[in-house]
Every structure is written in C-alpha cells, then in structure tokens.
Amino acid sequence: MKNDNYGKLLIRPFIQCNESLSGFLYRVSLMNNYRFSYLSNFLHLSIYEAQNNEFNQEAIEKFSDLVLRNNDSISEKNGYNLNNFFGYELYSKIIMKNKVKYCPLCIKEKYYHRTVWCFTPIHLCVFHNLMLVDQCPQCEHSISMADFMNRRCEICSLNYEDRESANNDNLILMKSQQQLINCVWDKERYVIPYCNFGQYFRLANSSYHLLINGKDYTAMTTEKLSFFYNRSKGGKSGLKLANALANVYWMYLDFPRNFYIVLGDFLNRNEGKQRYERLKNFEIIFDDQEFNWVQNAYNAYFLKQIDEGYVRKDFSVFKKNPGLLADRCKIRREEVRQVTGIAYEKLHELSDYSELHIEKKYLHGQQRYLVEKTTLDDFLKNRQSLISKKEVGLIIGFIPDTVQKIANAGYLTPIRVANSPNAMFQIDEVNKLMQDCLGEYTENLDPSMVRFHNVLSKYAKYAFTILEIIAFTYSGHLNPYRNSESQTLADNYYDEGQLKSCLDLLKRRRQEEKGLHFNDVTKILKIGEKKLWRILREQDIKADFTLVMKDGRKRYYFKEETVSRIKRCKNLLEGMS
Ligand SMILES: [Zn+2]
Ligand SMILES: [Zn+2]
Incomplete structure (x- = not known):
C-alpha cells in the first residue's frame, strides 16, 4: 500500500483547513482506491473511531506520515482531539456520532466534510443561509459518513448534490448560529456578553428549565418548546437544538429585558411543585460565579415580584438567599404583623396617621395589603427610640410628674404616635439632656457640696426647682459633680457658692419681673x-x-x-x- 520510497500514499490531497479528519480519511482512501476499513485498520482505529474523529495521538502521527505534504498540518479545526478541546461534558452534548449533515451549496462548491457539521447544535450554513441537511431529502434515511463520501443515499440512491435545502428567513436563528460558529474554536470570544462557547452551553442547559413548554420566542415554530431532551431516531435533533439555542440567544438579548419576559411567562404557566423544581434546576447555574450577572438580574426580578405581591417571601429564591429580603421595598401585611406583633387594626391606624404607607392591591381575587418597607423601618426605628414618661423618669432619676414638668418647660419634646393617648419621648433627646446635665465624675467630692435633692429642699422657699437647676446648668452658672457610678441627675452635687449666686440671679430676675x-x-x-x-x-x-x-x-x-x-x-x- 505504501510508496516504497517515501512510506507515503501515492495520492496525497491537501487537507482543507475546516475539513473533518474522518472526512479527510474517507477522501484519501477513495482517491487511493483503498477501502476505508483498510486504512483505519492500518491506523489501529476501529471504524467507529475513524468515522467519528476519535483519532489518538499514535493514529494522528501515522496518518500524518502517510498523507500529509510538507507544510500541511492537522489542527483543532479538523476536529482533532475534540473531546479534550471541549471537555467530555460539553463534547458529549454537542458532537453528533455515526451520522453527518451537510450544506447542499457548500458541497457543490467543493465536496468534502466540514468539521462544524459534526456539531449537533450547528444547523445552519451561515455562508449560504441554508438549513443543513441531516437526512436523505428523498427517503429520510440518516446519512452515514460513507454515504456522504459516496455522494449517494444507500437506500434510494439520491445524489446529495441534486437537492437544495430550505432557506432560513429567521434572523434570530441566523444570528445565534453565526455566533456559535464564530466562537466555537476561540475560547476568548463571547457568544453573548460574558459567555464563551462553553459558558454559553452551560447557561443554555440551565435556561432550558425556564423555557420548557413555553412559546417559541424566535417564531420559527408555533409549537411549545418541549423538545430539549427528546431524541429523534436515536440522535438529538439538530434543528430542534438549534431552535432551542436560538431561544436562549433571544432570552439574553437586550439583557435583562427578554430575560424578564421569559421569567414572567414562566411564572404564569408553572405553578406549585413544577415551578419550584424548575426554578431550582435553573438556579444551579448560580453556584458558578461566572453567572453572577444572571443571578443579580434574577434576584432583582423576584424582589420586584415580592414587592408587587406576586410571590411570597418563602419563594425559593428567598429561601436560598434570605439576605435578599432586606432589599424589598414592600412587605405583606401578614408578615409585618408576624414580625412586629402590630395588629392589622393598629397598622391601618398608623397608615391613617401617615406613620406608615400601606398599599392596597387586588390580586388573584384577594385583597392584599403591602406595607412600604422604608416607612415601616422608619416607624420601627422611631418606635424603638421612643420611651415612655416613666422610662424617662428611670433614666434621669425622677418621678414621671417631674418628667412632665421638664417637658412642659421645653427641655424634652413629647411625641404622640397615631392616636395613642400617651406621649412618648425620643431616647436620643433624653440622653442629650443627661449628657448636658450629668455631674462630672470626681473621687474627691468637697464635703460642702450639696446633693440634688437637698438643693431642692434647702431652696424650696425660693422656688428653686429642677427646672432652675437645669437652666443654670445650661447657662454655665452651675457645674454639677458626682462621685458615684450611678448616672442619674438625682446623684448630682452642686457647689454651695455657685448655688448662692444662682439664687441672687434668680431674685434679681424675679424682681425685674415683679x-x-x-x-x-x-x-x-x-x-x-x-x-x-x-x-x-x-x-x-x-x-x-x-x-x-x-x-x-x-x-x-x-x-x-x-x-x-x-x-x-x-x-x-x-x-x-
Ligand atoms: Zn453552505
Ligand atoms: Zn434516500
């Protein structure tokens, strides 16, 4: 079989840069008049391996020695080592075995088998905008590599060059297929933003869970998208897979607009367990950080859904990522009651007094009440910071009546929440008052210092009250001290001399008045x-x-x-x- 001088075949054609190795092996054996099995035996390959581009290193070297001319070489685009190039998982999903497809116009230009025709999802010739032919146009028999290279159907003898294929008039399919072909060999290129060929297929496999049973967004068909894992005659249907991928392509166009349309349709047609399972399957893609951009949009979508009252907080997205709930704008009335303990009646009263904003919505035949979260947060924060007169008394060290006097004098601002009968006080304001009037801590307290309550009793006849003490403290005439850890005004001490001058001031002031x-x-x-x-x-x-x-x-x-x-x-x- 060999040319004795060179150890090479007699007729050695150039391998086309996009020609599949298996196709080339067929072409070479036909030209040299060998049976295909003869050459594959020589390369120690089974017929299956030789027909499906599964050439090991040894076979490649032997084959190169046998047929390659100087300066000619075999590359990835010849389908060399596809398994390693794509990784087994992707490879097993996209590579067609034991059958081939072709573009009728391409083979008229030059009859050889293109490597991209090995890919199930690639189903359009982007040069001629023709659908690839993956079965005999006359008898629908599948096309083996042998039949293809013989140019005739083994059943009905149709010459494959005699028939033309359907023209594609679908722009989405065209663009989607074009992008797949652009990116199939170049891992740096993106099919859609952020996704190279491999990432795009991972995203597509997840996205099918959202598209299944939905409408065909590309309008290629009027059928429901229900075909992703169906096998047609033992192999994946290339047209359906191409259609599915075109839908995925459309889904991430104009992101996230179309993505949200798909999600909306999905929620409308899926309920209960089915909805839960399918979303769960889709969300698996989020385990991979590469798809954060999808996850962010997805989360934002469901936040909007929960804000509109369409989904509940026990929805899968929020179960998986409870922190998301903090980003909501609205909360259902039921949940507010459960979390805050505020009864519905009180909630609506608060709404009437504009302390809260509650939105009414009629959904699925039910009246829903959604509480605006910012107003609720403000209200709760406020409520948390509000304390009763009695509590103020405990802080400053006086009975509630005294607190009332301090409030009447304007040192504290009473706040009424909705139509509550009791005034409350801002804890910050109380703390500020304490900070301003609390004695400076000292270990050596002068024995002549007078304790707060003694000041009141000693100077009672001059109507020297707590209000005067506070006023003189603010004006700087009194400097309070304390020697205990206790932090109430009642534990303050005052200098006798300062008290006397305050008293003089007071007398003079009253004289001026009277x-x-x-x-x-x-x-x-x-x-x-x-x-x-x-x-x-x-x-x-x-x-x-x-x-x-x-x-x-x-x-x-x-x-x-x-x-x-x-x-x-x-x-x-x-x-x-
Ligand atoms: Zn073509
Ligand atoms: Zn046929």
Missing part, C-alpha cells in the same frame, strides 16, 4: 412711708403688682419706670417747698 417692693422704693428714694403714700395718692400712681398675703395684708411692687415717675413727683414737691 418690680421693687414698697419698702425698697422708700429706701432708694430716701423718702418716708407716709410721704410715699401721699405721692401715690395725690398723683394717682398705682402699684404695678399687688401681692395679697395669706393673712390678707397686701404687698406692693413698683417697676423701674413707675419708680422714676415717683422720683420726679418727689423732686417737684421738694422744689416747690
């Missing part, structure tokens, strides 16, 4: 009581303030202007006399 006492006026104007009475009577000057004592006696007070007027009258009288 005016000078009758006796003080006589002293200031150096005038006798009788004379003062006379001036008041004759000039018809009234006291600005009259205090009636318990025993019925009256005390008269005069403001500064009044005292000046009295002084002018006195001077006038003295001038006349």
Whole structure:
C-alpha cells in the first residue's frame, strides 16, 4: 500500500483547513482506491473511531506520515482531539456520532466534510443561509459518513448534490448560529456578553428549565418548546437544538429585558411543585460565579415580584438567599404583623396617621395589603427610640410628674404616635439632656457640696426647682459633680457658692419681673412711708403688682419706670417747698 520510497500514499490531497479528519480519511482512501476499513485498520482505529474523529495521538502521527505534504498540518479545526478541546461534558452534548449533515451549496462548491457539521447544535450554513441537511431529502434515511463520501443515499440512491435545502428567513436563528460558529474554536470570544462557547452551553442547559413548554420566542415554530431532551431516531435533533439555542440567544438579548419576559411567562404557566423544581434546576447555574450577572438580574426580578405581591417571601429564591429580603421595598401585611406583633387594626391606624404607607392591591381575587418597607423601618426605628414618661423618669432619676414638668418647660419634646393617648419621648433627646446635665465624675467630692435633692429642699422657699437647676446648668452658672457610678441627675452635687449666686440671679430676675417692693422704693428714694403714700395718692400712681398675703395684708411692687415717675413727683414737691 505504501510508496516504497517515501512510506507515503501515492495520492496525497491537501487537507482543507475546516475539513473533518474522518472526512479527510474517507477522501484519501477513495482517491487511493483503498477501502476505508483498510486504512483505519492500518491506523489501529476501529471504524467507529475513524468515522467519528476519535483519532489518538499514535493514529494522528501515522496518518500524518502517510498523507500529509510538507507544510500541511492537522489542527483543532479538523476536529482533532475534540473531546479534550471541549471537555467530555460539553463534547458529549454537542458532537453528533455515526451520522453527518451537510450544506447542499457548500458541497457543490467543493465536496468534502466540514468539521462544524459534526456539531449537533450547528444547523445552519451561515455562508449560504441554508438549513443543513441531516437526512436523505428523498427517503429520510440518516446519512452515514460513507454515504456522504459516496455522494449517494444507500437506500434510494439520491445524489446529495441534486437537492437544495430550505432557506432560513429567521434572523434570530441566523444570528445565534453565526455566533456559535464564530466562537466555537476561540475560547476568548463571547457568544453573548460574558459567555464563551462553553459558558454559553452551560447557561443554555440551565435556561432550558425556564423555557420548557413555553412559546417559541424566535417564531420559527408555533409549537411549545418541549423538545430539549427528546431524541429523534436515536440522535438529538439538530434543528430542534438549534431552535432551542436560538431561544436562549433571544432570552439574553437586550439583557435583562427578554430575560424578564421569559421569567414572567414562566411564572404564569408553572405553578406549585413544577415551578419550584424548575426554578431550582435553573438556579444551579448560580453556584458558578461566572453567572453572577444572571443571578443579580434574577434576584432583582423576584424582589420586584415580592414587592408587587406576586410571590411570597418563602419563594425559593428567598429561601436560598434570605439576605435578599432586606432589599424589598414592600412587605405583606401578614408578615409585618408576624414580625412586629402590630395588629392589622393598629397598622391601618398608623397608615391613617401617615406613620406608615400601606398599599392596597387586588390580586388573584384577594385583597392584599403591602406595607412600604422604608416607612415601616422608619416607624420601627422611631418606635424603638421612643420611651415612655416613666422610662424617662428611670433614666434621669425622677418621678414621671417631674418628667412632665421638664417637658412642659421645653427641655424634652413629647411625641404622640397615631392616636395613642400617651406621649412618648425620643431616647436620643433624653440622653442629650443627661449628657448636658450629668455631674462630672470626681473621687474627691468637697464635703460642702450639696446633693440634688437637698438643693431642692434647702431652696424650696425660693422656688428653686429642677427646672432652675437645669437652666443654670445650661447657662454655665452651675457645674454639677458626682462621685458615684450611678448616672442619674438625682446623684448630682452642686457647689454651695455657685448655688448662692444662682439664687441672687434668680431674685434679681424675679424682681425685674415683679418690680421693687414698697419698702425698697422708700429706701432708694430716701423718702418716708407716709410721704410715699401721699405721692401715690395725690398723683394717682398705682402699684404695678399687688401681692395679697395669706393673712390678707397686701404687698406692693413698683417697676423701674413707675419708680422714676415717683422720683420726679418727689423732686417737684421738694422744689416747690
Ligand atoms: Zn453552505
Ligand atoms: Zn434516500
């Protein structure tokens, strides 16, 4: 069989760069008039291996020695080592065995077997926009490599070059097939964004779970997409697989718009266990970080669904990833009640008072109430930060009545939630008051210091109350101290001297408010009581303030202007006399 001089075959054609090894082996044996089995035996390959591009290293070397011319070489595009190139999992899904398909126009241009025709999902000749032919156009018998290379159907003897195939008029299929062919040999190229050939098939295999039984988005057929794992005559149907992949291609076009359409249709036609199982199967793809971009859109979709009230929080997506629930915008009324313990009636009351926003929705024949999450969060945060008068009392160390006085004086702001009868207080505001008025800690407290309650009892007759203590602390006239770890105002101590000057200030201030006492006026104007009475009577000057004592006696007070007027009258009288 060999040319004795060279150890090579007599007729050695060039291998085409996109020609399959098996096809080339057939071509070579035909040209040299050998039986195919003869050459495959010589290469130590079974017929199955030789027909299906399963050439081991030894066979490749022997074959190269036998037929290759100088500068000619066998590459991946000849289908060399497909198993390793794609990895067994993908390889087993996409490589067609024991049969071939072809483009009728390609073989008219040059009759040889193209490697891409070995791929089940590639079903369109992108050069001629023709569907590949994968069975005899006349008798529908499948086409073996031997028949193909003999150019005739072994059953009906139809010449494969005699018939043309259907023209494709589907743009999605065209684009999808084009992308597969562009990327099949180049792992750096993307079929769709973020997905090379291998990643795209992994995504497609998951996506089938969402597409199954759905409509054909490419409009190639009017049938439901129900065919993914069906086998036609022992092999996967290339047309159906190409159609399925075109649907996947469409699904990730304009991402995530079409993806959301598919999800919406999926939810409409799948319910209960079937819905759960199919979503679970789809979600397996998320175990792989490469598909985070899909997962993010998927999560966002279901967040919107839960916000609209279409799905519940025990939906599979949220079960798997409970942290997602924090990103919701709306929460069902039932859940709010369960989590917060707030009854429906109270929730709606809060809504009436605009403390919460509740949306009403009529869904699946039922009235649904959705609570807007931001308003609920604010409300809960607020509620958490609100404390009762009694609790304020415990913090500052006084009874609730005193707290009320402090609030009345404006140091604390009472807050009423909805139509609750009891005012509440902001814990932050209480803490701020404490921070401002709490004594500075010291270990050596001067024994002359006066404790808070003693200040109150000691100066009670001057109406020196807690409000005055707070006011003088804020104005800086009083510097509180404490020597215990306890942090209430009741444990504060004050300096006696500071207290006295505060008292003086207080007296002066009250005097300014009330005016000078009758006796003080006589002293200031150096005038006798009788004379003062006379001036008041004759000039018809009234006291600005009259205090009636318990025993019925009256005390008269005069403001500064009044005292000046009295002084002018006195001077006038003295001038006349
Ligand atoms: Zn073609
Ligand atoms: Zn036939």
